[in-house]
Amino acid sequence: MDILIRADASVEIGSGHVMRCLTIAEAMKKKGHQVTFFMEVLPGDLTSVVEGKGYPVVRNMQSTDICIIDHYQIDEEWEKYICPHVKKIVVIDDLANRRHECDVLIDQNVVPNFESRYDLLVPNDCKKLLGPNYLIMRDEFIAVRVKQRERTGEIKNLLVFMGGTDPTNETMKVLKALKKTNHSFEVIHVVVGNGNVHKEEIRTICAIQHYEYHCQIDYMAKLMNEVDFSIGAGGSTTWERCYVGLPSSSTIVADNQITATETAAKLGAVINLGWHEDVSVESYMNLLHSLPKRKEELLSISQKGLSLTESQGEPNAWISYILELRS
Numbered sequence: 001m002d003i004l005i006r007a008d009a010s011v012e013i014g015s016g017h018v019m020r021c022l023t024i025a026e027a028m029k030k031k032g033h034q035v036t037f038f039m040e041v042l043p044g045d046l047t048s049v050v051e052g053k054g055y056p057v058v059r060n061m062q063s064t065d066i067c068i069i070d071h072y073q074i075d076e077e078w079e080k081y082i083c084p085h086v087k088k089i090v091v092i093d094d095l096a097n098r099r100h101e102c103d104v105l106i107d108q109n110v111v112p113n114f115e116s117r118y119d120l121l122v123p124n125d126c127k128k129l130l131g132p133n134y135l136i137m138r139d140e141f142i143a144v145r146v147k148q149r150e151r152t153g154e155i156k157n158l159l160v161f162m163g164g165t166d167p168t169n170e171t172m173k174v175l176k177a178l179k180k181t182n183h184s185f186e187v188i189h190v191v192v193g194n195g196n197v198h199k200e201e202i203r204t205i206c207a208i209q210h211y212e213y214h215c216q217i218d219y220m221a222k223l224m225n226e227v228d229f230s231i232g233a234g235g236s237t238t239w240e241r242c243y244v245g246l247p248s249s250s251t252i253v254a255d256n257q258i259t260a261t262e263t264a265a266k267l268g269a270v271i272n273l274g275w276h277e278d279v280s281v282e283s284y285m286n287l288l289h290s291l292p293k294r295k296e297e298l299l300s301i302s303q304k305g306l307s308l309t310e311s312q313g314e315p316n317a318w319i320s321y322i323l324e325l326r327s
Helices: 016-030 047-052 076-085 139-146 170-180 199-209 220-226 236-243 255-266 281-293 295-308 318-326
Strands: 002-007 034-038 064-070 086-092 104-107 127-130 157-161 187-192 212-215 229-233 248-252 271-275
Touching: 002 016, 016 034, 016 047, 016 064, 016 086, 016 236, 016 318, 064 076, 064 318, 076 086, 086 318, 104 318, 127 318, 139 220, 139 236, 157 170, 157 220, 170 187, 170 199, 170 281, 187 199, 187 220, 199 212, 220 236, 229 236, 229 281, 236 248, 236 255, 236 295, 248 255, 255 271, 271 281, 281 295
Parallel strands: 002 034, 002 064, 064 086, 086 104, 104 127, 157 187, 157 229, 187 212, 229 248, 248 271
Antiparallel strands: none
């Protein structure tokens, strides 16, 4: 079966859509299917990353069995346009702000009314896969969850990852906060993506401060299992941290992260630092200073994250629904 994935990445868009779709591509490839990516040429588009994983990248629509779309700028207009060229359409969304013409819709987020908010936005016969039972998780995260280590609430090792592109430069704020804070972390891991325009400056600071620097890695789950707390951004990585029981903070760096981050915080699964413009170096300093006093709270955040992401069936249950479309 031929599968075409329509997703974009850029300095402005970020890397989340393409990285999420690479997880889908790997799952489909293991089942013996041919996967191609349809991506626009954009600054920081991750074409080299996708091709490095062995997937061809095209710049125009082509006929296919299934088209998987993960793109905030695409709605029913384009989906209807491609109908003559595809047999089935799968849409991945988390905004619920536009209509779709699709056979399957996936939204893994826990937000208010998540079970009903697409009722008027998709065809009546569309299969809706909604909520944490349909988390899109790489195999490395599934393996770590099975053998996750016991957490104590003590913070010895820290992870800083503000998304692949970090468009608001939160990583630099955190690095400045760390320099001003009399912290006692044994190891500090700083992760950036290839699309981070400040990555070389961050690399230099990490070398001077003796932090562990990582760029465009494929072992994030391993790091998350090794550390005790993560300073991160909103978005899909919030659920990855929850999935492995890693207590964390989230800074909201894009409009589409607001609802999910606020909901996760209300449920006790993350510390919400708020909108990035309101989060300063001092905000991160206050967070760092407070961590040693929040042992019980951090344990609760870890347990709540695990509970929220507990699947009622096999992990990546969405795979079977996509494969059923071949008939």
